[in-house]
Structure formats: C-alpha cells, structure tokens
Amino acid sequence: MRTHHTRQAAQGKTLCTQLFVALETAVLERVDQTDTFLLQGTVPAWWPSIFGTTTPPSTVQPGERSPFLKQFFTEAEQSWARHAAGLVRSGPWTERDQHGTTLHLEATALLVNSRQLLLVARLGADFEQARATLQQAREQALRHAQTTKLQTRNESRLTSQLSQSEELRDDLLGVLQGLGLATILTDGQGRITFISDEAAGLLNLSTDRTGQRWEQVLSCSKKDRDAISTRLRSPAEQHDPLTLHLETGNPRWLDVTVSPHPRHNEKRILLFHDTTEIHDLRRLLDEKARFHDLVGSSPSMMQVYQLVRDIARVEATVLIEGETGTGKELIARAIHCSSSRKQGPFIAANCAGFTDSLLGSQLFGHKRGAFTGAVGDQAGLFESADGGTVFLDEIGDIPLNVQTSLLRVLQEKEVTRLGEAKPRKVNVRILAATHHNLNEDIVRGTFRTDLLYRIRVARIQLPPLRDRRDDIPLLASAFLGQIRAAMGKGVDQISPDALRLLLSYAWPGNVRELKSAIEFAAIGCKGQRITATDLPPEITRSQSHTPLSTWMPPSTSHDERAQLLRALNQASGNRSEAAKLLGMSRATLYRRLANHRIDIPR
C-alpha cells in the first residue's frame, strides 16, 4: 500500500513537472527571506535566453536580470508576509532576450504550505490574440477619431464658407438694392427665387412672391408673356431687350433683359428697366411729329400743320400746291377731318386723264340718255359729297369747259347734271391740288383766271422732301412700322449706312418715293435691319452718280425743260429711268416732253 502511494506521489510530481513545461512556466521557490529563488522542476525552453542556463534545483536571482520582476517581488513579498491566500499577478511585461527577440511574460506569486512560490509564465497564443484584438480596436478608434475630426473640420470649413457666402450675398444684395436694379431670378421651373426691392416696387408686388411662377407676377399681354417665355428658353446676352406693357395697377412700360445664370444653366436673370417716361416722351414727340396721317416735325411741316388748323376753321376753298408725292391728298383729308364737316363725306377725285364728258359726268352727274352709255340717272361727286368735302386733285388738268361748270359750283353752290337744265343745290367744300404752276397755265390759256382766284382763296404749299430732310428718319420709321404690320416681317430697324443714303438722296418723288423705297427694302431685307444693299438701286447708285441735289421743282417752264433734259442725260436717254429720277410716271414724262417739244429718238 505504502509502495503504491509512493509510486503515485512520484507519478504526480512527474505530471506537475510535465504540466509546467507544457505551460512554459518556470517554478521558483524563495529561499529564506532573500532575493534568491530555487528553480524547481524542469525549466521551460525560453528561460535560458532571458535568465541564463540554469539546471534545477539551482538557485537564481531573477530580479537582477529583470527590473520588472525585482519590483514585483516587493508586491509579492507583502502578500507572502500577510500569509494571504490566493494569487498575486504581476500583469504582463515584455523582456528582450540576448538576440533581441521579445518575450511576453507574466509572474504569479503564491503561498503553498508556507512555501513562497513564484511562477513565471511565457504568454503565448492567447496573449497574442488579445494583443491583436486590442491593436485592431485602437486602430479603429484612431481611424474613427480621424474621420470624425475630418468631418468636423469639413463641417467647420463649410460653415465658414457658408457664412462667407451669406455675407457676400448680403453685400451683393445691398449693392444690388443700392444700385436700384430691378431683378428677378428664376429656377429651372420658372419659379421665382429672388425679387429685388426695386423689381417688387416696379411690378406693384406688396407681398413676397418667391416660389411663385414668373407669369403670376407679370400682368402683361399673352404676346408679351410668349416673348418672355421664348427668351427664358433660349436666353442670350446679345438679345435686345424686350419691351412689355404692364396692364394692371400702375400701367408701365418695361424693357426686360433675360440672361442665363453664370453658374446654373437652368436659372435665369430678368433685369427690368422702367421705360415708361421714355415711352411717354416718345409718344409726345410722335404726337407732335404727326398730324392726322402726316408725319414730320420739321419747321416747314409745323407751319403746314398750323395752316391746316387755321384753314379747317373756315369754309374757304383751298389750293394745295406741291410736287408730286408730297402728300397733297393727306393735307386735304387733314383739313376735312379738322373741320366742322368731318362727319360728312370726303370724296377725292383725280381730274387728270379724263375726257371732258366723262369728267363732267363724274363731277356733276348726268341724266339718263344724256350721252351714249348714260343708261340711268347718276349723281355726281358734288352731290355725293353733300355736307362734306370734295378734293379735286390735279385741277390744272381739268378741261376748260369743265372749269366753267366748276366755277358755277363755286359761285352758286349748285350743280347741274349733264342732260338736265335745273341746277341742284349742294353744300360742299372744295379743296383742290395741283403740281402745275397755274399762273403759267393761265398765260398758256389752259386755265381760267377767275377759277384760279376762286379756288386759291387759301393756299397751302407743301415742301418737297429734300427741303425737310430732318423728317426722313421719322417718315422712314413710320413707313417701316406700317409695312411691318402689313407684311408680318420682323424688320424694325434701319442701319446707319442705309439711313445715310436715305438722307442724301434727292427724292424727286418725295414722300411717296420714300415709302416705296422702304417697302422695296423691307421686301428684300433678310434680317431685322434694313441695310444699304436692301435699298432700291437708284438710291444706292446716287452715291456714285452726280447727286440730284441740284434738282429743283419745275417752277418755270424753262426750269422744267432744263430739268427734263438733265434727267434724260443722266439716264442716258432711257425714259423709264429718267421718269424714275424725276419721280413721275412714264406717261407724265411723255406728256411733259411733248409739252416742251423734246424729242428723244427711240
């Protein structure tokens, strides 16, 4: 039995030794109360590299080699002295062996049967695992801190930038408001994102309208809205401003410029300029420069307007003189419309080119059967114009016998239809016009003196266009407006070069020729602006030809002959061209050539 126990004890000792070796743990027992320890059992493989070659049961002083262990003895000693049960652990520490390799160790002090023991274990895989986990956790914590820091820094930077941007925005807004610029900013959907104070005032907006669509704040016509929509879709810096008329509240005229936002393609900047005052001034100027359908603000035309007003107040017969195309009929209409007869009819008759009987019938009417073709009773123009005005154009061309009948109308205020004996009372005012020199016609015997004095109670002499060149831009612009409306073309400007040509041209055909030239140019014009090349060739050629600035109205027979000859010479004998230069029809030219007995071989 005793042998059995002895064997068991020996086996147990061997097992413990093997266990400590497996755990890479050295077992040391303190010798007396010194720093010397007795190495027990088998030393683990790592021991010699740190503490030197030692064979159990040798004594060692590990504190000499390891300051850490030396300090741990102090802690262990206190525990041993108290005879405290349990273990005192040193916690892990690191030692470097002779080759520089690091070993992680941990010491444990314990008291077994009053024997003071010290176990020194090498920390193995579990320790490395724990260390790796800790390393990973700390690296993650560092990364997280770094990310947080970066985010905080970015947030701080962005906050600062935002603050700066807001400050800059406020500054610019202040400048914008200070400059009094009326501005609206819209987003890609046409919603308003900003309205300056000036714009709000201009558009009569009492509340903040940001967020609304632009159409909701601009009370203008559909046409104007469509024009703005087009600009918003394709804004361009070079576009001329749009002019729009605000219709509600305080009506205004505004020029609108639509520009793309410099940084956001979809955004638009609308800049408004109040042009109401300019518009009103322009209207006043236009009113001043217009008189009924007459256009012109030159001193000579202003005198004409005044004369028309004066003449309109009386019932006197008027002779309107002026070159062809100067607007004689327009003057007649202006007199009629300014007179007390304006509610009555205005009948214009061109007396040129009619036979005696036909003209007589036209003016005075006829009885059925009065002449061949008179199939019924017919009232003449005088009767038709009863209560109104008759305008007799080209009165110098009236045959003598008709002049006699006309004289009777003027003297007796009655007409007798052809084929009738009984005169009829008429209440008409007669306005006559001619481009003739009637004094010469009297000398030639083609016009009655008494008739001249009857029709020339009042006289208006219309200046030729060359004598009122200042009116050319106004007239050209007015004609362009009429033509644009009629043709539906977008031509609305005349280039400076074209205008220079218009101003320097002689205008033998006067205002009528100017209107015709503008129409010609508008038809040929490819863009919005009439250029010099769009003008009729006689005007563009006038630059290179001898200018007809010396052209004078045919005030005398001699002058007219000279003028005809000069025009023929300039047109190299081409009568059509000469007629154009003189601003008259070919028929008139032929008649005048015949009058002056000028014979040009064909």
Next chain:
Amino acid sequence: MMHKKICMLGGFAVGKTSLVRRFVTNLFSEQYHTTIGVTVEKKSVSVAGEDVTLMLWDLYGDDEFQRIRESYLRGSSGYILVVDGTRKETLATALDLQRTVEGLLGPIPFALIVNKSDVRDVWEIDDAALSELRQQGWTIFFGSAKTGEGVEAIFSALAHRLLQQTT
C-alpha cells in the same frame, strides 16, 4: 550607479514607445504597435558629471480597454506625460493620469511632452491650454519621436530634476 525609474504615461498611440525607442536606440518606426503591460528599457546618462541609469517603464496606453495598474507606478522617481498634439483628448487623458499618479506617489518630478511636432499644422492643442499648465508649474516640451526633436531634452531635464531631488 544610480538607478531611476521613470514611467512613460499617456493615452494610447500618443508615441510613448516611440519616444523611448528614439531615446534609447535612436530609431523610429511609422508603424503603430500597441503595448500591453510594460516594457522596461534602460539608458545610462551623465547628469552634471554623475552617471545615472534611467529605467524607462514604457506603460501601455491608458484607455477604456486598459487602465493603469497602480503597482506599475510604485517606485517611480519621476514620470513623463506624453500627449499627441494632433488629438486634443490626449491632453485630458494626461491630466487625469497626472492626478492619479500624484494621488498615489505624491508630488514627484514629471514633465509633459507634446509629441508629433513634425505635423504641427494639424495640431489641435493650442498654446492657450498649455500656457495655463505652465502657470501651474508644469514643465512642457514640444517634440517628435519621428524627428527626434525635444526627445533628449525632456529626458535630460527630468534626469536633472531627479538628481537635484536626490541631493
């Protein structure tokens, strides 16, 4: 020869091990290796003509995973608090540790080094916070384990103070 135990204290990854390594071996590694437990290094220096062996106890960084064991601090003659200039919170950790050590060991000599002066443009710790500590009598160094700046100076300064205290 006189031996003096100096503990290196501070938050994790502030550069304690790197400062010791730079001081003892004049080497530096960019790679971070967390310390578990303690590594004790020795370096002999001459202070005012006297040789002193500095026992540098490089303790693990203090954080929520590892708290400093008081037993490691016992027997220290002095300590160095290490702060990472790029991480403001490491200064707070250093202040906590200083209070702990002073509570345990009393007013022994110490110095504070603000490490990573090579990246000073990204420092979070400003002079205002440090000047307040200086007014309280703290010795503060700026240094870099990477460049070696201030490393010799802080160990030398602390060694002088330890020697002065001994005499």
